[in-house]
Amino acid sequence: MAKSAQKKARSVTLDATGQYYREMNTEVRELARDGCDEIVLDGINGQRYIADGLVEKVRIVINGVPGNDLGAFMDGPTVIVNDNAQDGVGNTMNSGKIVIRGHAGDVIGYGMRGGKVFVKGNVGYRVGIHMKSYQDQVPIVVAGGRAGDFFGEYMAGGLLVLLGLGDGEGAVAGNYLGTGMHGGTIYVRGEITEHQLGSEVREFPLCADDVKMLADLLAEFASDVEVDLSGVEPDQFKKLQPFSHRPYGNLYCY
Amino acid sequence: MPGNMVTSEFLVNVDHERCRRCKRCILNCGFGVFDFQNMTTADSSKCVACHRCVVFCPEEAITITRNPLAFREHPSWDVDKRKAIWKQAQTPGMILTGMGNDLPWLNVFDHLLIDACQVTNPSIDPLREPMELRTYLGRKPDSLKVERDDGKFKLDSKVANNIKLDIPIMFSGMSYGSVSLNTHRALAIAAEELGTVMNTGEGGLHKELYPYRDHIIVQCASGRFGVHSEYLNAGVAVEIKVGQGAKPGIGGHLPGEKIGKEVSSTRMIPQGTDALSPAPHHDIYSIEDLRQLIYALKEATGYKPVSVKIAAVHNVAAIASGIARAGADIIYLDGFRGGTGASPAVVRDHVGIPVEIALAVVDQQLRSEGIRNWVSIIAAGGIRSSADVVKAIALGADAVGIGTAALIAMGCRLCQKCYTGNCSWGIATQRPELTGRLDPDWGAERLINLVNSWSLEVKEVLGALGVNAVESLRGNRERLRALGLDESTMDILDVKPAGR
Numbered sequence: 053m054a055k056s057a058q059k060k061a062r063s064v065t066l067d068a069t070g071q072y073y074r075e076m077n078t079e080v081r082e083l084a085r086d087g088c089d090e091i092v093l094d095g096i097n098g099q100r101y102i103a104d105g106l107v108e109k110v111r112i113v114i115n116g117v118p119g120n121d122l123g124a125f126m127d128g129p130t131v132i133v134n135d136n137a138q139d140g141v142g143n144t145m146n147s148g149k150i151v152i153r154g155h156a157g158d159v160i161g162y163g164m165r166g167g168k169v170f171v172k173g174n175v176g177y178r179v180g181i182h183m184k185s186y187q188d189q190v191p192i193v194v195a196g197g198r199a200g201d202f203f204g205e206y207m208a209g210g211l212l213v214l215l216g217l218g219d220g221e222g223a224v225a226g227n228y229l230g231t232g233m234h235g236g237t238i239y240v241r242g243e244i245t246e247h248q249l250g251s252e253v254r255e256f257p258l259c260a261d262d263v264k265m266l267a268d269l270l271a272e273f274a275s276d277v278e279v280d281l282s283g284v285e286p287d288q289f290k291k292l293q294p295f296s297h298r299p300y301g302n303l304y305c306y
Numbered sequence: 307m308p309g310n311m312v313t314s315e316f317l318v319n320v321d322h323e324r325c326r327r328c329k330r331c332i333l334n335c336g337f338g339v340f341d342f343q344n345m346t347t348a349d350s351s352k353c354v355a356c357h358r359c360v361v362f363c364p365e366e367a368i369t370i371t372r373n374p375l376a377f378r379e380h381p382s383w384d385v386d387k388r389k390a391i392w393k394q395a396q397t398p399g400m401i402l403t404g405m406g407n408d409l410p411w412l413n414v415f416d417h418l419l420i421d422a423c424q425v426t427n428p429s430i431d432p433l434r435e436p437m438e439l440r441t442y443l444g445r446k447p448d449s450l451k452v453e454r455d456d457g458k459f460k461l462d463s464k465v466a467n468n469i470k471l472d473i474p475i476m477f478s479g480m481s482y483g484s485v486s487l488n489t490h491r492a493l494a495i496a497a498e499e500l501g502t503v504m505n506t507g508e509g510g511l512h513k514e515l516y517p518y519r520d521h522i523i524v525q526c527a528s529g530r531f532g533v534h535s536e537y538l539n540a541g542v543a544v545e546i547k548v549g550q551g552a553k554p555g556i557g558g559h560l561p562g563e564k565i566g567k568e569v570s571s572t573r574m575i576p577q578g579t580d581a582l583s584p585a586p587h588h589d590i591y592s593i594e595d596l597r598q599l600i601y602a603l604k605e606a607t608g609y610k611p612v613s614v615k616i617a618a619v620h621n622v623a624a625i626a627s628g629i630a631r632a633g634a635d636i637i638y639l640d641g642f643r644g645g646t647g648a649s650p651a652v653v654r655d656h657v658g659i660p661v662e663i664a665l666a667v668v669d670q671q672l673r674s675e676g677i678r679n680w681v682s683i684i685a686a687g688g689i690r691s692s693a694d695v696v697k698a699i700a701l702g703a704d705a706v707g708i709g710t711a712a713l714i715a716m717g718c719r720l721c722q723k724c725y726t727g728n729c730s731w732g733i734a735t736q737r738p739e740l741t742g743r744l745d746p747d748w749g750a751e752r753l754i755n756l757v758n759s760w761s762l763e764v765k766e767v768l769g770a771l772g773v774n775a776v777e778s779l780r781g782n783r784e785r786l787r788a789l790g791l792d793e794s795t796m797d798i799l800d801v802k803p804a805g806r
Contacts, residue, residue, distance in 0.1 A: 105606025
């Protein structure tokens with residue numbers, strides 16, 4: 053029998069209406085260091101750098117649209133955004149989770165090495181550039197809608213999943229998909245034509261492990277971003293991978 | 307048909323009368339030149355003239371000479387150009403090279419002369435009088451407010467964090483991966499002892515070196531290798547590497563062969579994969595984007611100074627102004643003579659401008675805009691001696707960075723083969739039998755000796771100039787004169803010709 057009394061979960065709500073990001077982030081940082089379990093930020097309107105470099109396992113709920121570089125260099129927290137997000141979400145993130153219950157902007161998950169970023173709606177350009185995995189750290193970005201150009205460029209590891217839901221016609225992602233990719237996997241549901249793919253990328257058949265992994269991931273995504281995914285099945289995805297891990301092995305002579 | 311049309315650059319000669327067949331040369335050569343079949347034999351085609359065998363041969367039995375093979379002279383088709391064509395006709399690809407630019411471009415430092423006091427104002431003897439070399443790097447306030455409180459004076463202005471250097475010389479960024487861990491250890495030990503800083507380069511910081519945190523600048527480059535919250539806080543400042551003097555505008559490529567277990571765990575990428583640094587940071591396409599990353603890093607580090615390293619390029623003054631206005635605390639200017647572990651020769655040798663020029667125009671630009679105090683300027687990429695240090699400071703640098711000079715102190719012979727990973731001196735290699743050759747304490751001692759020697763020389767020159775602090779020389783171009791520079795270069799440097 054565990055004798056120790058469960059520490060009472062502590063939740064603090066801050067009203068950030070009109071507050072300058074530096075002061076607000078200092079408050080958030082101090083609360084996280086003090087062992088606060090949940091920080092609710094109300095009245096957010098474009099404040100940048102929320103949760104940057106935070107290493108505590110705190111849960112941060114954001115009501116409003118946070119500014120750029122949400123969760124950059126983040127290493128542990130869970131961030132829930134009950135609205136859209138802007139550019140640079142999860143920049144060079146190491147671990148933790150960011151859930152966006154709206155759309156997100158450009159450069160999501162740049163250089164990300166671990167953790168998850170879930171976006172309910174569309175994402176912009178340059179999403180998942182140079183994501184990389186290391187040992188048990190496998191970064192995952194899932195977007196429910198569509199994506200712009202350069203999705204997964206330079207990708208070295210991790211998973212990018214694009215569901216292609218919502219309005220829109222034609223291809224679900226832009227051009228230069230996976231250009232320079234040398235690791236990781238991109239799963240795309242919806243129309244993609246050959247000319248959109250980077251020259252290092254090819255479509256591979258889904259295997260049983262992919263289907264199981266996708267089923268689990270989709271269930272987690274649906275529950276986090278609060279979306280009904282009936283009709284979305286793992287076997288509807290195209291699996292894109294690089295066919296060389298050394299795409300630039302023959303560039304040089306000595 | 308001949309397999310290889312490129313003739314040997316050097317000839318290795320073993321004097322068999324002196325050779326006592328100890329085979330040390332075989333063990334020492336990282337390039338596999340030597341073999342033993344009844345006697346020591348040498349394959350000259352593999353020799354890079356790194357002199358490891360020569361230095362370690364107990365009998366001085368080995369000599370290396372430039373291959374005297376005559377080529378028909380041609381003023382525009384020099385031998386190196388012909389050799390490059392033979393290589394590329396044989397194997398398609400860019401010619402890869404290491405270390406700094408080896409073409410004989412004009413060196414501006416070598417055309418600048420330093421002033422001294424005579425008769426009308428006395429020089430200072432640094433042996434008898436204190437000489438201040440201490441330098442603070444970072445943003446300085448536009449003005450200071452001092453309050454008088456109960457008869458005591460109190461600073462009433464918020465001052466940004468600065469880095470304290472006991473000497474205006476720091477070690478430039480060289481990544482763990484391009485150089486060995488023992489090289490990083492030597493740099494860290496020396497930086498601590500000297501009261502200065504080393505820079506991690508873009509390959510992360512090995513856990514073992516975290517205790518040197520007060521003497522380390524951590525770098526964040528486009529590949530974001532080994533960059534995480536703990537790492538960002540493991541130094542006194544963070545540097546955003548935008549460009550490198552040896553290869554402006556292009557990314558990095560550490561081949562999978564150099565990514566062993568330790569490099570893999572420090573860079574946090576799988577063993578044996580290529581570590582590709584994209585040419586740009588894909589989250590920086592503008593000065594506004596740069597500002598965003600600068601402040602993201604400040605937020606993540608409790609507002610440590612942020613340095614932005616750029617290669618010296620044609621439009622450097624305007625770019626530097628943007629960097630200062632983006633909120634950087636330090637601008638690190640890397641000239642086109644800066645070293646590299648690997649770069650296409652075409653870029654190393656033909657792209658960028660000298661740091662002397664870049665430094666002068668950046669200092670001038672920031673002064674004219676009234677924002678010079680917002681940033682400190684580091685000049686690097688071609689600092690070879692204490693004279694270069696003094697001239698760089700007079701041209702406007704707050705401090706200088708040395709990379710190649712530091713490696714030469716530890717044994718590097720400038721063979722320019724860093725990219726092969728075969729460095730016989732144990733510096734630019736990850737092969738365990740080679741890295742063990744560089745004893746970090748020995749390397750650190752040599753770095754400390756070198757930098758202390760330069761410090762003595764800098765003090766001596768300051769004394770001759772009649773000033774007792776490096777601060778008094780900073781940006782003081784009146785104390786420089788040019789010899790053999792053209793009008794427009796002197797105008798750009800804002801330096802008068804000798805005799806005027």
